[in-house]
Amino acid sequence: MNKIIVITGATGTGKTTVSDYLKTYYRIPQVITHTTRPARKDEISGKDYYFETDKSFFDNHYLENVVYAGYHYGSSYEGLERGWKRNALASIVLDTKGAVTYVEKLGAQVVVLYMTVSNHKSLAKRLHERGDDAEMVEKRLASEEYQRDLQLPTALRGKAHVILNDQWEDARKQIDEIVQNLQKVVANQ
Ligand SMILES: Nc1ncnc2c1ncn2[C@@H]1O[C@H](COP(=O)(O)OP(=O)(O)OP(=O)(O)O)[C@@H](O)[C@H]1O
Numbered sequence: 001m002n003k004i005i006v007i008t009g010a011t012g013t014g015k016t017t018v019s020d021y022l023k024t025y026y027r028i029p030q031v032i033t034h035t036t037r038p039a040r041k042d043e044i045s046g047k048d049y050y051f052e053t054d055k056s057f058f059d060n061h062y063l064e065n066v067v068y069a070g071y072h073y074g075s076s077y078e079g080l081e082r083g084w085k086r087n088a089l090a091s092i093v094l095d096t097k098g099a100v101t102y103v104e105k106l107g108a109q110v111v112v113l114y115m116t117v118s119n120h121k122s123l124a125k126r127l128h129e130r131g132d133d134a135e136m137v138e139k140r141l142a143s144e145e146y147q148r149d150l151q152l153p154t155a156l157r158g159k160a161h162v163i164l165n166d167q168w169e170d171a172r173k174q175i176d177e178i179v180q181n182l183q184k185v186v187a188n189q
C-alpha cells in the first residue's frame with residue numbers, strides 16, 4: 001500500500017525543512033502543490049510549487065484545496081499519483097486543514113508529522129531570517145490560519161507524531177526513527 005507523509009504545523013515550524021531532508025537523505029519524493037501566492041525569491045515553479053493565477057488555479061483536479069492568508073493552495077490527485085509512481089512513500093506539506101482532509105480521505109495511507117516549537121515568538125524571527133517580505137509576514141501572522149495551525153487539531157490527536165523543532169538535531173532524530181520504521185513497513189507490504 002502506498003503511503004504519504006503529511007508534514008503540517010504553523011508557518012515557520014520547519015515543514016519544508018523536513019520535506020527537503022526526507023528528499024535528500026531518504027529519497028522520498030515531494031508532492032508539489034499549487035498556489036496563487038507570489039513566489040518568494042529563489043522559489044521555482046514546478047519545484048517548490050506550481051504557481052498559478054486566480055484563473056489557472058481552478059483548472060486542476062484537487063484532492064483538497066484551501067485559502068491560507070488570502071491565497072489559494074491545493075494538492076492535486078495527479079501530483080500525488082506522480083509522487084507514488086516514483087516511490088511507494090512520498091511526502092507533502094499542508095496546512096492543518098489539509099492534513100485533516102488527507103486523514104479523512106486516505107485513512108491508513110497517511111502518516112502525519114505535526115511540527116511545533118515551544119516559543120511561538122521564534123516563528124516570526126525565522127520567517128524574517130528566511131528573507132520573507134515584511135508585509136507578507138505581517139499579513140500571515142495576523143491570519144486566522146496562523147492562529148489555528150499553532151494547535152494540533154482535535155481530529156489529529158492521537159494520530160499525528162508531534163515533532164518539537166526548537167533544535168533541528170533533536171527534530172531530525174525523532175524524524176529518523178519514524179521514517180526508518182515506516183520504510184520497513186512499506187518494504188514488507
Ligand atoms: N530548528 C530550527 N531552528 C532555527 N531555524 C530553523 C529550524 N528549522 C527550520 N529553521 C529555519 O526556519 C525557516 C522556516 O523553516 P521552513 O521554511 O522549513 O518552515 P515552514 O514550516 O515550511 O514554513 P511555511 O509554512 O511558512 O512555508 C527556514 O529559514 C529554516 O531554515
Ligand SMILES: Nc1nc2c(ncn2[C@@H]2O[C@H](COP(=O)(O)O)[C@@H](O)[C@H]2O)c(=O)[nH]1
Pocket residue numbers: 008009010011015033034035037064065066068073074075093094095096097098099
Ligand atoms: N491544505 C493545503 N495547504 C498547503 C498546500 N500547499 C501548501 N500548503 C500550506 O499552506 C501554508 C502556506 O504555505 P507557504 O508556502 O505560503 O508558506 C503552509 O502551511 C503550507 O503547508 C496545499 O496544497 N494544501
